[in-house]
Structures are given as structure tokens and as C-alpha cells.
Amino acid sequence: MRGSTGALLIYVATFAAGPAFAQATSNAITGANDAFGFKRGDEAVGIYDETSARGFSLEAAGNYRFHGTYFVKNSGVSSFFLDSTSVRVGFNTLPVVLPSPSGVVDYSLRDPAKGEPSLVTVGLDYYSQPYADVLLKHRSSNDEFSGAFGINFVPQMTDKQGGSGGGAVLIGGTARFTPGPLDLRIFGGEYRYERPSQFRLITESTLLDRRMKRHRFIGVDGLHDKGQRRIAGVLADLKVADRLGLGTTAVFSQEDPSRSFLPLFSNLTEDGTINASIIATPAQRTTSLSSELRAYWNSESGTESAHRIDAIGRFRRTRSSFGGATVHDLGRVHFNTPLTGERTDFLANGRANLDDHIRQVGAGLAYRGIVGRTRMNAGLLRTSYRKVIGGDEIEDDKLQTSAWLYNFSAAHEISSGLTIYGGMSKGLEEAGVAPTSATNRYEVLPPATARQYEVAAIVKLHPDFKLVLGAFDLQRGYFGADEDGAVRKLGDVRHRGIELSAAGKVASKLTVVLGGVALDPLVITDGEAGDDFHPIGVPKLKLLASGDYEFAPGFHADAMVQFTSNRPATRDENVPQSLLVNVGTRFPLKLARMPTTIRLQAYNLLNEYSWEVSSAGTMAYSPSRTFRLALTSEF
Numbered sequence: 242m243r244g245s246t247g248a249l250l251i252y253v254a255t256f257a258a259g260p261a262f263a264q265a266t267s268n269a270i271t272g273a274n275d276a277f278g279f280k281r282g283d284e285a286v287g288i289y290d291e292t293s294a295r296g297f298s299l300e301a302a303g304n305y306r307f308h309g310t311y312f313v314k315n316s317g318v319s320s321f322f323l324d325s326t327s328v329r330v331g332f333n334t335l336p337v338v339l340p341s342p343s344g345v346v347d348y349s350l351r352d353p354a355k356g357e358p359s360l361v362t363v364g365l366d367y368y369s370q371p372y373a374d375v376l377l378k379h380r381s382s383n384d385e386f387s388g389a390f391g392i393n394f395v396p397q398m399t400d401k402q403g404g405s406g407g408g409a410v411l412i413g414g415t416a417r418f419t420p421g422p423l424d425l426r427i428f429g430g431e432y433r434y435e436r437p438s439q440f441r442l443i444t445e446s447t448l449l450d451r452r453m454k455r456h457r458f459i460g461v462d463g464l465h466d467k468g469q470r471r472i473a474g475v476l477a478d479l480k481v482a483d484r485l486g487l488g489t490t491a492v493f494s495q496e497d498p499s500r501s502f503l504p505l506f507s508n509l510t511e512d513g514t515i516n517a518s519i520i521a522t523p524a525q526r527t528t529s530l531s532s533e534l535r536a537y538w539n540s541e542s543g544t545e546s547a548h549r550i551d552a553i554g555r556f557r558r559t560r561s562s563f564g565g566a567t568v569h570d571l572g573r574v575h576f577n578t579p580l581t582g583e584r585t586d587f588l589a590n591g592r593a594n595l596d597d598h599i600r601q602v603g604a605g606l607a608y609r610g611i612v613g614r615t616r617m618n619a620g621l622l623r624t625s626y627r628k629v630i631g632g633d634e635i636e637d638d639k640l641q642t643s644a645w646l647y648n649f650s651a652a653h654e655i656s657s658g659l660t661i662y663g664g665m666s667k668g669l670e671e672a673g674v675a676p677t678s679a680t681n682r683y684e685v686l687p688p689a690t691a692r693q694y695e696v697a698a699i700v701k702l703h704p705d706f707k708l709v710l711g712a713f714d715l716q717r718g719y720f721g722a723d724e725d726g727a728v729r730k731l732g733d734v735r736h737r738g739i740e741l742s743a744a745g746k747v748a749s750k751l752t753v754v755l756g757g758v759a760l761d762p763l764v765i766t767d768g769e770a771g772d773d774f775h776p777i778g779v780p781k782l783k784l785l786a787s788g789d790y791e792f793a794p795g796f797h798a799d800a801m802v803q804f805t806s807n808r809p810a811t812r813d814e815n816v817p818q819s820l821l822v823n824v825g826t827r828f829p830l831k832l833a834r835m836p837t838t839i840r841l842q843a844y845n846l847l848n849e850y851s852w853e854v855s856s857a858g859t860m861a862y863s864p865s866r867t868f869r870l871a872l873t874s875e876f
Contacts, residue, residue, distance in 0.1 A: 254498075264320070264362045264376070265827055265840035265873035270789040272285035272801055275709060276742035276756025277344075279329025282320045286801065288740070288756040288785050289328045289344070295715055296736040296762050296779045297343040299328070302670035302691075304341040307348050307476055310341070312492040313557045316470035321376060321391030321413035322428040324351045330709050331697050331740075332652060332662045338535075338551055338607045339620040339833030340648055341668040342693035343512035343715060350415050350426055350476070351389045353378035358836075364871035367844060367864070368399040368456070370410035390414035401864040403458035404437025407465050422480040429473035438464045441453070441859040442727075443507035444777075446814045446859030448860070451509070452850055453577045455865040460504045461519065461580050464587075468498030478535075495528045498589055505859075509576055517571040517580060523591035531557040540610075548610040553622070555603040564632055595632035601625065605646075614654035622646045624669060626688055640687050644669055660699040662711070667692045672720050675728040676857050689718030689731065707841070713738055719764045721777060722858035732766035734776050750791045757784040774812045779858045782806035810854045819851040819863070832874055840871040 259734055267282025277288035278294070291300045299305075305314045318326075329337060330344035337345055360376045374393035381387070395409040413430025440460055474492035481487060503520040533555050540548040569587055576578060605622030623645055631637040650664025672686040697711030719734035738760040746752050762779045766772040775781075787801035801823045807815040825842035848866040 264360055264374075265364075265838040265871040266360065266875075267320075268789065268797070268827075269796055269802075270754055271752045272325060273744055273754050274327075275333065275707065275744045276754050276785060277330050277333065277740075278326075280326040281324070285326075286754050286785075286787050287328060288742075288758050288783050289330065290329070291326075291346050294328055294344045295713060295738060295740070295758070296760050296776070297715070297717070298343075299344055299346050299489070301672075302341065302343060302689075304670070305348070306337060306342065306345050307350065307474065307490055307492070308477065309337045309347060310488075310490040310535075311531070311533040311555055312474065312490055313494060313529040313559065314472075314492075315494040315496045315527045315529045315559070317432055318348060318471045318472065319391070319393075319411060319413035319430045319432070321349055321393075321411070322391060322415035322430060322763070324349045331664070331695055331713070332660075332699055332709060334664075335616055335618045335650060336609070337618070338553065339605060339622055339646070340618075340666065341670065342648075342666045342691040343668075343670070343717070350417075350428055351378070351387075353380050353387050353389055353633060355380045355382075355384075358875035360873050360875060362871055362873040365869065366395075367867040367869050368401060370399040385419050385502065388414065388416035397432070398436035400437055400439060401456060401867075402437075402460070402861075403456045404438050404439065404460060405458075406437055406463075407467070409433030409434040409436070419730075420558060424478045426476040426689060427474070430471070432470040433467050434469075435467045438502040438504060439861070439863055440506060441502035442859045443505065444810050444854055444858050445509060446811060447509045449810055449814050449816065449852060451576075453862055455575075455850075456860055457579075459577065459579045461502075464502045464504070464519070466498065466501040468496075468501070470497065471495045484539045484541070486535075486537050486539070489532060490539065491530075491532040493528075493530055495526065497524075497526045498522075501525075501589065503648060504580070506574075506576075509678070513576050514573040515576045517574045517747050519569045519571065519587055520566050521569060521587035521591065522566040523588050523593060525593050527559065527561040527563070527597075529557060529559040531555075546610070546612045549608070551607040551609075553603075553605050553607060555601070555605075555622075555624070557599065557601045559599040561597040562593040562595070562618045563597065564590050565593045567591060578848070588712050595630060597628070597630045600627045603646075615651060615682045616653075617649075617651045618664075620647065626669060628688075631657075632808055642669075642688065644690065658701045661677055662697040662699060663695065665692075665694050672718065672730075679722060679857060680725055681727040681729070686720055686728070687718075689720075689730075691715065691717035706743070706747060709740075709742040711739070711740050719766075719776060721856040726858060728857055732773075734762065734764045736779075737761045751788060752790075753786075753788040755786050757782070775809050777809050777811070777858075778854045779808045780808040795805040795827075797827045798824075799826070800824045805851075808809050808854070810852060810860065816852045816854060819849050820847065821849060822846040832872075835874040835876050837872060837874040840873070842869040843867075844869065 264282045267284050269281045269284040269286040272281050273279035278289040292298050308352035327347045329347050334340035359378050361374045372395045376391035378389045393411040397406045398407045411432040415428035418425045472494045476490050478488040501522045505518050507516045509515045537551045603624035607620035609618050625643045628640045652662040654660045668691050675681045693715040695713040700708040714737045716735040740758040742774040744753040762776050764776050784804040789799040803821040805819050807818045810816045827840045845866045852860050852862040
């Protein structure tokens with residue numbers, strides 16, 4: 242979450258909590274170029290994702306791009322206008338202008354090919370959640386126009402904690418116009434939802450050895466989160482001369498929850514009871530307007546060299562209305578037992594009582610070039626950041642900072658099969674405000690300066706298979722819950738690590754994505770040296786093995802195995818290691834004369850039990866074994 246979004250939501254709600262987009266024809270394994278994180282439709286593969294890359298959250302830091310260009314994201318996104326999502330780190334940030342130290346999440350807009358079919362999908366998502374969607378696609382005969390538009394409907398939302406009720410609707414689409422020297426892309430979408438509220442537990446050592454009965458609803462009947470998400474944007478590039486061009490990216494992004502509830506449990510005792518409360522949050526809203534302006538010069542393309550220089554201006558303005566949450570004590574209840582009693586109007590007369598304003602501007606230069614066998618990326622940006630928070634019951638709090646940010650990286654091709662890479666960068670990343678579960682909820686947190694050094698070797702074993710071995714040293718400010726439950730800057734966190742990616746075809750019908758990251762994470766506190774500790778929720782080792790085998794035309798079998806080592810839940814207790822196994826298959830058939838693909842998946846096949854912990858001091862159990870069915874027809 243970025244800016245004040247962490248205060249707007251009762252807990253971190255990932256895109257998986259939104260509508261289902263499991264189109265049976267989406268295949269992340271065959272589409273991935275590496276093991277660092279790739280998503281197509283609602284299927285993802287890789288050792289990293291938006292919430293964790295090299296041990297950091299790219300979502301919290303706000304490191305998002307559209308086709309490598311800057312924007313600010315508050316709302317969700319949709320596969321109706323996205324073709325794919327890639328996590329770019331290290332060598333893969335070479336095409337990105339002014340990349341952030343910990344990496345970027347790069348979205349690629351849909352651009353349907355000639356004759357690419359439209360799709361209609363029905364299915365049962367995880368936890369038997371029914372859904373249906375239609376995705377229309379078209380490209381003109383002269384290639385000057387392409388577009389996609391979709392609508393998704395979920396009649397009843399269900400989740401991993403046994404909640405059900407409500408529903409969701411999403412519409413979205415994108416279009417590309419290329420008349421002469423202008424390339425114009427527009428996109429947008431709106432998502433409206435009502436879904437059961439999910440509970441969290443305050444992380445305690447007495448809970449880590451316990452197991453809750455999963456997929457069993459223990460909240461308050463009828464408490465549903467409700468809200469909307471909206472996003473719209475434009476990307477334009479205009480060639481004004483042989484070597485000169487102008488470009489812009491402008492995005493409107495809004496998170497607009499109407500109400501939300503957090504059932505919160507804490508202080509389990511030997512008699513099997515636990516404190517229960519409801520944190521009720523009234524209507525909130527965060528709106529971001531962001532833009533990037535580009536003027537660029539390209540050299541003449543040649544066999545030996547190519548150069549591009551961009552003059553860049555960036556602007557963002559974010560305004561949030563939030564706060565007004567109330568805590569309702571439900572007393573002592575039996576652990577892992579549904580709450581009883583009549584529903585109370587927790588939000589009577591509730592309203593947001595805090596306002597947050599962020600203004601950030603920046604100007605810089607970026608260079609990307611190829612000289613012989615060497616590729617380079619360098620940039621320098623001066624940024625000014627100002628954040629003001631105020632409200633009915635607090636004094637105005639203001640943060641203002643300016644900084645010079647930079648990046649330099651280069652890759653040299655030693656031979657046709659071996660490339661070496663090195664880079665360094667410094668960036669400014671969001672920290673947001675203290676979340677609702679913190680004792681200092683809504684307190685403004687300062688942005689964190691991040692810096693990184695990295696090296697890598699890229700080996701092409703054959704044209705369709707690439708191996709990447711890299712090492713990095715990444716450091717930034719660390720925010721977490723202190724002993725009193727307040728979220729604040731506890732010091733700096735340093736992540737040193739080694740990462741491995743091996744991806745591509747190993748046979749004509751077999752595609753594999755293999756990867757791993759070994760981390761040495763350490764929080765260097767502002768106190769005595771002996772107070773240093775390992776960051777909460779960050780594992781030291783993560784390994785991935787996945788593959789897709791096409792044993793007949795259109796018939797695929799796939800599997801994914803992911804190992805995660807133990808990771809700290811508190812400074813003294815660990816969550817044990819876990820092993821996640823997913824399997825699936827897809828096969829074609831004819832349905833009403835339409836080519837159709839059926840997709841079957843089993844998630845967490847071994848029914849592994851684990852705790853998911855956050856640095857804010859809360860936790861919830863991992864999903865149980867579940868199944869998914871999708872049927873997609875082409876027309």
C-alpha cells in the first residue's frame with residue numbers, strides 16, 4: 242500500500258481478494274522469461290511478487306510502472322487491460338528509466354493481434370467462488386487500432402476464512418491508436434465489491450504453536466467490507482523528428498472503501514479464551530493523480546551503437562480522507578469459536594476525520610545505450626517530497642524532504658552465451674502511515690531512502706533457456722511494531738543475498754521456471770548493537786521449481802513446488818518452514834462449435850499449514866487445500 246492507503250484498509254488486501262480472472266487460456270509458466278516474478282491473467286510464477294522482492298514490498302514502496310514509465314497506484318488493476326505483469330530486478334531493469342533500488346512492478350497493456358479471439362469464461366474460483374467474465378478483443382486490418390474490453394461478475398464472494406456473501410462487478414478495457422507518428426494508449430476500469438471481513442490475530446508466541454480450524458467463519462455475521470476501486474490512464478509517444486520525440490504517462494488512481502471491519506483477536510490464555518474486538522472503519526478515500534513528461538533524443542540505429550537520452554519531469558498529487566475508526570470490545574471468547582450475539586451497528590455516525598496531502602515533483606535526465614557488446618542505463622533525478630496530515634483531533638504534522646536520486650548499471654556480453662552485469666542505485670520509497678491495528682494508528686511515517694549494489698552473470702545455455710545468478714546488497718529504513726504496538730522507524734534494514742533464475746524450454750514440449758533466493762536480512766536498530774534483529778516475516782531461503790508439459794496439442798500438465806524457510810514472527814519466535822505444492826492441467830474441447838479450454842488446478846495439494854505474519858505485528862493462517870475450475874471459450 243502507498244501513501245495513506247495502509248490506513249484506509251483494515252489490513253493488507255492483495256489483488257487476490259478481488260474478482261477472479263482465471264481465464265483457462267492464461268499460462269504464466271510458458272510466458273515467463275525468468276523466475277523473478279511473472280503474472281498473466283490470474284496465474285503467477287516466480288520467487289518474487291508485488292509484496293515481496295528481495296525481502297521488501299514493492300507495493301508498499303510504490304515501485305510501479307506502465308511499460309517502464311512512472312505512475313502512482315492506489316487502486317487495483319485488471320487483466321482486461323493488462324496483458325502481463327513482470328517483477329523487474331537487476332539485469333531486467335536495463336530498459337527501465339530511473340528504476341527503483343528494490344525493483345519495479347512493470348505492467349504491460351493488452352494489444353490484441355489480428356484475429357486474436359474474444360473469450361468468455363465461467364468457473365469456480367478457490368473456495369467455490371463462482372464467477373463469469375467476457376473479454377472482447379479486436380485489431381484493425383491496417384494495424385492502426387486495437388482494443389480490449391471486459392466485464393466480470395462474481396455473484397457471491399467467498400474466502401479462505403469461511404466467509405461468504407456480497408458480490409463484485411468489474412469492467413475494464415484498453416485501446417491503442419497509432420495514426421502516423423503518434424502512439425496513443427488509453428486504459429481504465431472500475432471494481433465494485435462487497436465481501437466478508439477477514440480477521441487477524443495479534444502475533445503472540447502462545448498462538449504460533451496452535452492450529453486453527455481453517456475455512457471456518459469465526460467473525461460477526463453480516464459484517465461486510467464494501468467499496469470501489471477506479472483507475473484510468475493514458476500513455477502517449479509522438480515522434481516529432483527523425484531523432485526527437487515527446488511522451489507522457491498520466492494516471493488517475495482511486496481507492497474508495499465505503500466501510501471496512503477488522504475482527505481482531507489477542508491475548509490467548511491457558512483456559513482457551515482470547516480477547517476479541519472489532520475495529521470499524523467508515524468511508525475513506527485516496528485519490529492520486531500522477532504524470533511523467535518525456536522529451537527524448539535517439540541516435541541513428543547502427544550495428545555498433547545506439548543511444549537514447551530522456552529529459553524527464555515527474556509529478557504526483559495524492560489526497561486522502563481517512564481515520565475515524567472505532568474499537569468495539571467484545572470481551573473474552575473461546576479461541577477458534579464463531580462469535581455469537583446480535584450484530585451491532587458499529588459504524589453509527591462514523592466518518593473519516595483525517596486528511597492527508599502528498600505533493601511530489603521531480604526532474605532528471607536518463608541515458609540508455611548500447612556500445613558494441615555493452616548495454617548501459619544511467620539516470621539522475623532531483624525530487625522534492627511534501628506530506629501534510631491533519632484532522633479534527635490531531636495537530637497538523639508535516640514532512641518535507643528533497644534528495645538527489647541516481648542509478649547506474651551496465652551489462653557486457655563476454656561471449657554469445659555469457660553476459661556480466663553490475664549496478665548501483667539510490668531511491669526514495671514510501672512508508673505510508675501507521676495501520677489501523679497499531680496503537681499510533683494514522684501517524685504519518687517518513688519516506689525511506691534506499692540504496693542498492695548488485696552484480697550478476699547471465700548465461701544462455703541455448704536460445705530458449707537462460708540462467709541468471711546474482712548477488713545484491715540492499716538497505717533502507719525499517720518500519721515495524723515496537724513493544725507498545727506502535728508502528729515507527731526502528732532503524733535500517735539490510736538485505737544481502739544471492740538469487741538464481743533458470744527459465745525456458747528444456748525440451749520441445751517442456752518449459753520450466755526454477756529459482757531461489759538466499760537472504761541475510763538484518764535490522765540495524767537505532768539503539769544498542771545488541772538490539773539488532775532479523776526482520777519480521779522475511780525468510781532466509783526461498784526455492785521454486787515449476788514446469789509445464791504439453792503432452793499433446795492443447796493438453797498441458799503443470800506443477801509448482803515452493804519451499805520457504807522458517808521466518809521470524811516475533812523477535813524470539815519463528816514460523817516453521819513450509820512446502821507449497823500446486824498442480825494443474827488444461828485441455829481443449831469443442832463446446833457449441835467454439836474452441837474451449839478447461840483448466841483444473843489444486844492449490845496447496847499437501848494441505849500445508851502455516852502462519853502469514855506482517856511487520857505490523859498481526860498474523861493469519863495460510864489457505865488450506867483448495868481447487869479451481871475454469872472453462873474458457875473462444876469466439
